[in-house]
Amino acid sequence: MIDPGRAPMRFWLLNSMWLVAAAAAAVLTIHGKLLPSATTKYPRGWQLPLKGWISDLMKWLINDATFGLFTFKELTRSISWLLDWPLQFATSLLSSGFLYGQGSKAVQVLPSLSWIAVTAIAVLAAHFAGGRKLALLVGCCFLYLAVFGQWDSAMITLSSIAIAVPFGVAGGLMLGIAGFRWPWFRRMLTPLLDLMQTVPIFAYLVPVLFLFGFGPVAAMIATIIYAMPPMVRVTMLALQQVPSETIECGRMAGCSTRQMLWKVMVPSSLPSLMVGVNQVIMLSLNMVIIASMIGAGGLGYDVLTSLKRLDIGGGVEAGIAIVVLAVALDRLSQALARRPTPEFQSERSRIIVARFPSISIALGVILLTGAVGLLLPALQRYPAALEITTGPYWDALVSYLNINFYDEFEALKTFLLLNLLVPVKRFLLGLPWPYVVVLLGLAGWRLGGWRLALQVCALAVFIVVVGLWAKAMITVYLCGLSVAIAALFGIPIGIVAAENRRVGRIVQVVIDTLQTLPSFVYLIPVVMLFRVGDFSAMIAVVAYCIVPAIRYTAHGIRQIPPHLIEAGVATGCTRTQILFKIKLKLALPEIMLGINQTIMFALSMLVITALVGTRDLGQEVYIALTKADTGRGVVAGLSVAFIAIIADRLIASWANKRKRELGLP
Amino acid sequence: MTRARFAAALLSGAILAGAALAPVAGQAEVESEDPIILTIHDWTGQYVTTTIMGEVLKRAGYNVTYQQADYIAQFAGLESGDLHIAMEMWETTGKQAMEASLATGNTVDLGETGMQAIEEWWYPHYMKERCPGLPDWTALNDCAEVFSTPETAPMGRYLGGPVTWGGFDDERAEALELEYEVVHAGTDAALFAELQSAYEREDAWLGWIYTPHWAPIKFKGEWVDFPVYSDACYDDPSVGVNPDMAYDCGKPRGWIKKVGWKDGEAKWPCAYEAVRNFKIDNESMGNMIGQIDLDGQELDAVVGDWIAQNESVWSEWIACSR
Numbered sequence: 001m002i003d004p005g006r007a008p009m010r011f012w013l014l015n016s017m018w019l020v021a022a023a024a025a026a027v028l029t030i031h032g033k034l035l036p037s038a039t040t041k042y043p044r045g046w047q048l049p050l051k052g053w054i055s056d057l058m059k060w061l062i063n064d065a066t067f068g069l070f071t072f073k074e075l076t077r078s079i080s081w082l083l084d085w086p087l088q089f090a091t092s093l094l095s096s097g098f099l100y101g102q103g104s105k106a107v108q109v110l111p112s113l114s115w116i117a118v119t120a121i122a123v124l125a126a127h128f129a130g131g132r133k134l135a136l137l138v139g140c141c142f143l144y145l146a147v148f149g150q151w152d153s154a155m156i157t158l159s160s161i162a163i164a165v166p167f168g169v170a171g172g173l174m175l176g177i178a179g180f181r182w183p184w185f186r187r188m189l190t191p192l193l194d195l196m197q198t199v200p201i202f203a204y205l206v207p208v209l210f211l212f213g214f215g216p217v218a219a220m221i222a223t224i225i226y227a228m229p230p231m232v233r234v235t236m237l238a239l240q241q242v243p244s245e246t247i248e249c250g251r252m253a254g255c256s257t258r259q260m261l262w263k264v265m266v267p268s269s270l271p272s273l274m275v276g277v278n279q280v281i282m283l284s285l286n287m288v289i290i291a292s293m294i295g296a297g298g299l300g301y302d303v304l305t306s307l308k309r310l311d312i313g314g315g316v317e318a319g320i321a322i323v324v325l326a327v328a329l330d331r332l333s334q335a336l337a338r339r340p341t342p343e344f345q346s347e348r349s350r351i352i353v354a355r356f357p358s359i360s361i362a363l364g365v366i367l368l369t370g371a372v373g374l375l376l377p378a379l380q381r382y383p384a385a386l387e388i389t390t391g392p393y394w395d396a397l398v399s400y401l402n403i404n405f406y407d408e409f410e411a412l413k414t415f416l417l418l419n420l421l422v423p424v425k426r427f428l429l430g431l432p433w434p435y436v437v438v439l440l441g442l443a444g445w446r447l448g449g450w451r452l453a454l455q456v457c458a459l460a461v462f463i464v465v466v467g468l469w470a471k472a473m474i475t476v477y478l479c480g481l482s483v484a485i486a487a488l489f490g491i492p493i494g495i496v497a498a499e500n501r502r503v504g505r506i507v508q509v510v511i512d513t514l515q516t517l518p519s520f521v522y523l524i525p526v527v528m529l530f531r532v533g534d535f536s537a538m539i540a541v542v543a544y545c546i547v548p549a550i551r552y553t554a555h556g557i558r559q560i561p562p563h564l565i566e567a568g569v570a571t572g573c574t575r576t577q578i579l580f581k582i583k584l585k586l587a588l589p590e591i592m593l594g595i596n597q598t599i600m601f602a603l604s605m606l607v608i609t610a611l612v613g614t615r616d617l618g619q620e621v622y623i624a625l626t627k628a629d630t631g632r633g634v635v636a637g638l639s640v641a642f643i644a645i646i647a648d649r650l651i652a653s654w655a656n657k658r659k660r661e662l663g664l665p
Numbered sequence: 666m667t668r669a670r671f672a673a674a675l676l677s678g679a680i681l682a683g684a685a686l687a688p689v690a691g692q693a694e695v696e697s698e699d700p701i702i703l704t705i706h707d708w709t710g711q712y713v714t715t716t717i718m719g720e721v722l723k724r725a726g727y728n729v730t731y732q733q734a735d736y737i738a739q740f741a742g743l744e745s746g747d748l749h750i751a752m753e754m755w756e757t758t759g760k761q762a763m764e765a766s767l768a769t770g771n772t773v774d775l776g777e778t779g780m781q782a783i784e785e786w787w788y789p790h791y792m793k794e795r796c797p798g799l800p801d802w803t804a805l806n807d808c809a810e811v812f813s814t815p816e817t818a819p820m821g822r823y824l825g826g827p828v829t830w831g832g833f834d835d836e837r838a839e840a841l842e843l844e845y846e847v848v849h850a851g852t853d854a855a856l857f858a859e860l861q862s863a864y865e866r867e868d869a870w871l872g873w874i875y876t877p878h879w880a881p882i883k884f885k886g887e888w889v890d891f892p893v894y895s896d897a898c899y900d901d902p903s904v905g906v907n908p909d910m911a912y913d914c915g916k917p918r919g920w921i922k923k924v925g926w927k928d929g930e931a932k933w934p935c936a937y938e939a940v941r942n943f944k945i946d947n948e949s950m951g952n953m954i955g956q957i958d959l960d961g962q963e964l965d966a967v968v969g970d971w972i973a974q975n976e977s978v979w980s981e982w983i984a985c986s987r
Contacts, residue, residue: 206738206741209738209741209742210741213742213745213747214732214734214739214742214747214748215732215747292733293707293735294733294734294735294738295732295733295734297733301733304707305707307854308707308708308852308853308854308857309709309879309958310854310857310858310861399865402862402865402866403865403866406862406866406868410815414815414816417815417816418815523855524854524855524858525858527855527858527859527862528858528859528861528862529862531814531859531862532824532848532849532850532851532855532856532859533816533848609851610851611851611852611854611855612850612851612852612855613827613848613849613850613851613855614851615849619828619851622829622851623828623829625735625738626735626736626737626738626827626829627737627762627829628735628737628738628740628741
């Protein structure tokens with residue numbers, strides 16, 4: 001779809017000619033039925049009973065593993081006991097009030113913060129970090145929560161996020177620093193991070209439940225595991241990028257190792273670190289639906305239960321509440337990161353209130369609304385009579401589309417199914433696995449040498465020997481097509497967004513929404529319009545994984561050095577030529593990384609698509625979850641991760657190679 | 666026990682806002698003040714039975730909290746004592762998991778709830794005009810075309826439950842030589858979304874519906890009459906319409922049972938007895954589910970009404986606490 005310049009393309013084609021030949025041979029053999037059936041269908045007898053081993057290991061960990069003084073389970077349970085304290089404090093503060101006693105016999109000692117107090121704190125923080133504009137935005141976000149009746153659930157979600165994020169950030173920072181210090185640790189950490197990011201969460205929910213017990217803490221731990229990896233990566237990268245001048249300056253000042261780290265390196269890489277913080281917040285909010293399945297409650301639970309009742313309006317409103325919360329927290333954290341270091345004030349005011357105006361106002365509002373709220377409940381809780389809802393409109397909209405446009409949808413769906421989805425699925429399922437493994441090996445060898453080839457082959461063989469080949473191929477089919485479609489639409493949108501500032505801003509809002517709106521919210525209406533099946537699943541996957549395709553393309557084009565474009569203008573290029581011969585060519589490595597992320601996003605949607613009845617690895621993971629079968633879930637989860645890692649390694653090597661060829665940094 | 670206390674805090678917004686603060690004076694002594702943890706799952710009916718049980722236990726003076734947990738995954742918690750009582754375990758979907766758990770000796774069967782689970786192939790009422798032979802199953806093959814979609818034509822399309830529900834629909838279609846393709850929905854939400862969509866358009870639809878549930882209340886329709894289920898029909902190929910294959914009959918209709926953590930019986934003997942005594946019928950459940958899911962009433966209010974109107978019923982359950 002993109003022409004990266006004719007000459008390199010021809011070069012690339014020539015080089016890969018024999019790859020194409022091998023693929024053609026594979027196709028021929030399928031049709032010739034020359035190969036034994038064991039090559040398309042891996043015999044059950046050869047399978048590795050890995051799931052059984054993992055389940056046994058889990059049983060041993062829970063029942064027998066011991067460190068002498070205490071058992072493994074006691075260790076994990078004490079961790080959850082520890083984490084329970086801050087979480088309980090946050091929930092008390094924001095939602096339930098401080099209680100004395102337990103269970104239904106608890107008595108409230110102190111009320112929670114009133115809705116006015118929470119909103120005021122958020123607005124003051126926003127004003128402090130980013131000025132009036134941000135304060136207005138954040139204020140509107142919190143008002144939405146109150147006015148649309150989402151307050152109680154939102155505060156439960158906010159309290160778990162408020163605890164999960166600091167733990168995720170601190171843990172990520174520590175691991176990142178350790179990885180930066182000791183190369184051996186880094187080598188160990190990198191594959192682990194890959195797994196943490198690609199193994200579907202459902203796969204480790206069961207072990208987490210076993211080890212950490214049922215309830216909000218287990219959900220929070222799963223959230224931390226899921227949200228931490230970007231922080232680790234960002235920390236390692238940011239510390240590496242600290243300019244050597246800065247470090248030398250620190251050395252001249254006589255810093256100890258510890259001072260060097262905490263007083264020089266960490267502060268000077270703070271803006272990059274904040275990018276990691278931002279990712280932790282976003283990913284934590286991504287988890288709320290899944291966390292609610294194991295007992296976290298809050299907005300995720302509302303989305304889930306509304307949609308189970310087919311109350312689409314309720315689901316949409318709770319879903320938007322999640323987006324709103326994400327937007328508020330995201331903008332706030334970004335503004336904090338960008339805030340210039342305050343200048344040194346030689347004369348500080350003697351009056352404490354004048355020195356910390358924001359904190360003083362906040363405290364005042366908390367005390368005032370808390371006290372008056374005892375008499376006037378509207379100050380403590382937003383009055384239910386003033387809540388509004390748009391729910392019925394959403395339901396009516398879906399009904400309207402369903403009744404009036406179903407035939408058109410059906411025709412489109414049938415056309416795509418018969419002409420695209422089904423043929424691709426048949427083709428992939430017919431491919432013999434040895435061929436695919438060999439092809440992947442060849443590609444790996446061409447792009448990154450024998451080491452990459454070996455790695456890629458080993459990962460593919462793992463999927464074969466655990467007996468998940470067919471499901472893996474359905475996964476590849478579903479994700480592959482979705483990625484192709486996402487790229488087809490996402491890259492042009494990204495180009496337009498980069499070229500046109502106004503469009504760019506609108507696109508930004510749309511993709512932020514798509515990234516944080518729980519996919520379940522649009523999955524159910526999609527099922528109503530397109531029925532259960534692969535097509536519905538594909539729409540949901542595309543809607544989610546188009547985000548990085550757009551984001552990276554726009555970013556890639558925006559960061560092209562202006563002098564290169566000026567050079568193009570000077571040599572008399574037309575606009576089309578500038579776009580295709582300069583911009584896209586130079587942005588290609590970035591775009592490929594976007595595609596790489598698109599694949600990761602698509603794979604992470606698998607488990608959600610299993611909820612509408614696909615038969616891929618996501619379904620395998622989901623079955624394992626509902627049957628509480630640790631081994632099965634982990635094996636299927638690893639298979640998903642390995643597909644992701646294969647794609648990632650191949651694309652990253654290719655992008656690096658191209659970058660070197662183009663002489664880009 | 667901080668976690669238990671927290672669980673109450675967590676849910677207080679939704680269900681227990683009033684209850685958590687309600688004065689609990691003048692109640693009988695109970696064996697233990699520790700909270701009894703009842704599990705809640707993701708369907709309304711179970712939420713109702715659990716809330717009724719919880720409210721009744723509270724009236725007997727027990728400390729009760731609710732914890733959300735997965736229907737099958739909860740057994741791990743029930744065995745370890747993280748969770749205490751599960752109010753609905755359906756014979757049709759949870760029997761295997763329950764038997765496996767009871768075999769560990771850490772959980773205990775607390776008897777039937779009095780409700781009967783029905784799960785079967787179901788079609789909306791308007792389909793009867795388009796396929797006059799229904800509800801008899803032999804009519805299904807004559808109408809395969811009517812129930813078909815472009816992807817399945819000329820075969821009919823039957824939307825089964827999530828694969829995790831079991832149900833042997835693929836086997837049933839084969840054994841009864843039904844010209845239908847069995848498509849599996851991933852969740853019941855997807856299942857009912859499709860039904861709602863078809864129902865709005867009066868489009869052909871055939872799928873797995875179960876009760877007690879709001880769907881057969883909201884949507885008018887009928888279950889297909891298959892040959893009656895027997896254990897032999899599932900186990901013995903020679904029994905039934907098809908002499909060579911098993912599963913040539915309808916689905917079993919079955920009990921819905923309560924399950925509990927074994928050691929809890931010693932800790933709260935009277936509470937466990939109350940749970941054993943819990944009985945309710947399909948009709949009252951159906952009404953309550955309808956009031957909540959269709960009329961949009963608050964669950965607490967509906968359960969509160971039931972409690973107020975049936976004092977003679979539930980006070981018998983907790984007779985031991987007096």
